[in-house]
Amino acid sequence: MPRITISYRREDSEAVTGRIFDRLVAYYGRDSIFRDIYNIPLGVDFRHHINLILDQSDIVLAIVGPQWLGPRRGQMRIHNSADPVRLEIEAVLRRDVPLIPILVGRATMPQAEQLPESVRDFAYRNGIQVDVGQDFDTHVARLTRAMDRLLEISASGNAVAMLRGAPVTGLDFVANAAEPRHLPVAAPQLAAPQLAATDVAPAITPRKPRRRVEMAGGAAVGAVMTAAAAALLIAALGPATPPDVIALATAKQTAEARALSTQAELTASQKQLATAQTDRDAAQKGADDQSKRNVELQTQIDKAKNDLAAQKAIADKAQAQVA
Numbered sequence: 001m002p003r004i005t006i007s008y009r010r011e012d013s014e015a016v017t018g019r020i021f022d023r024l025v026a027y028y029g030r031d032s033i034f035r036d037i038y039n040i041p042l043g044v045d046f047r048h049h050i051n052l053i054l055d056q057s058d059i060v061l062a063i064v065g066p067q068w069l070g071p072r073r074g075q076m077r078i079h080n081s082a083d084p085v086r087l088e089i090e091a092v093l094r095r096d097v098p099l100i101p102i103l104v105g106r107a108t109m110p111q112a113e114q115l116p117e118s119v120r121d122f123a124y125r126n127g128i129q130v131d132v133g134q135d136f137d138t139h140v141a142r143l144t145r146a147m148d149r150l151l152e153i154s155a156s157g158n159a160v161a162m163l164r165g166a167p168v169t170g171l172d173f174v175a176n177a178a179e180p181r182h183l184p185v186a187a188p189q190l191a192a193p194q195l196a197a198t199d200v201a202p203a204i205t206p207r208k209p210r211r212r213v214e215m216a217g218g219a220a221v222g223a224v225m226t227a228a229a230a231a232l233l234i235a236a237l238g239p240a241t242p243p244d245v246i247a248l249a250t251a252k253q254t255a256e257a258r259a260l261s262t263q264a265e266l267t268a269s270q271k272q273l274a275t276a277q278t279d280r281d282a283a284q285k286g287a288d289d290q291s292k293r294n295v296e297l298q299t300q301i302d303k304a305k306n307d308l309a310a311q312k313a314i315a316d317k318a319q320a321q322v323a
Contacts, residue, residue, distance in 0.1 A: 002028060002151050005057040006035045007088045009077075013065035016104045016132050020063070023140045027260060047087060054091045058154055059098045059147055062089065064127070065105045069114060079116050089119045098150045101127030102143070134275065137268035141261050148257045 004024060008017045017035070024033045034053060041049070054060065068085070070077025077083050092099045101109060101122070112123040128146070130139040 002032050002058045003056050004028065004033050004059045004061065004147070005053060006033065006061045006063065007085060007092075008035075008063035009065070009068060009085055012067040013063045013104050016065075016130070017063050019132070019136070020061075020102070020130065020140065024144070027144055046084065050084065050087050051091055054088065054095060054097065057092075057097055059100065059150055060088070060092045062092075062099060062101045062122070064101050064103050064107050064109070066107050068107065069110055076114075078110075078114075078119070086116065086119060089122050093119065093121055098154075099125055100143070100146070101125050103127055103129045104132065134272065135268075137264055137271070141264040141268065144264075145258070145261050148254065148261070152254055 006017060006021060006024075008014070021033060021035050034057070068078075070080075070083075078086050080086065089099075099122070103109065109127055110123055112120045115123055128139065128143055130136065130143065
């Protein structure tokens, strides 16, 4: 299960962080996403608490909003050595954990000269813009695809490290990692020397045949019990998981993640298409209404012209009578 930690300032980006958190929980599961690093137990050194959380993280997301550096009046918060966000970034950079800046609220990446020396490398991390508007779904889908690739690389690295010498209880691997096997069970081999010693026993102690028979019987029973225990141990442990099975499982998880990401993009595209269709229908309705209005205005103009012509005729008639 991946462990993803979100670093943010509540007064800077709490609302959009909540939306991103909900999407990641729906995608990776509630137990995989950790957000509230600030929920530090009373009396606990918050530096140790932050280090403990980040030691367990596979990816850290740094939400950067317009006020991420802190107020511009006086000293910025990021320059305070006790600033929790600064401590988080410092700890992540020391551990070389994948750190993804997420720019929200039209924020831009801070410049290196704006940051203290201990977190200056943060300015060179490649980030992603997440728009809180209609492109939110598309941007979050792009983010999850990038995170899936990082988690896949991390998982592959752990598997290779295991095959290259990580301690495995009760099992060992031969030099060819493609053919893992159990350690050979030595118990059946111990039974053979016992039987051989028993066979020699008559020549050493010929005056105790009964004792010799009892020893031989005990050795045989011991050999059978040892072999049975070894067989049960092998059956219980079972063969080591072949690398092909691990690769297939990883490929399956990657395919499922990509399918979910593609589905999210499809949903976002359908939503945009529906919005465009609605806008087009509204524009068409507006055009129809304007055309109808133009017809009404033309009718009124024609009526006004007719009225004007009638009044002119009356005026001419009156003028003629006066003359």
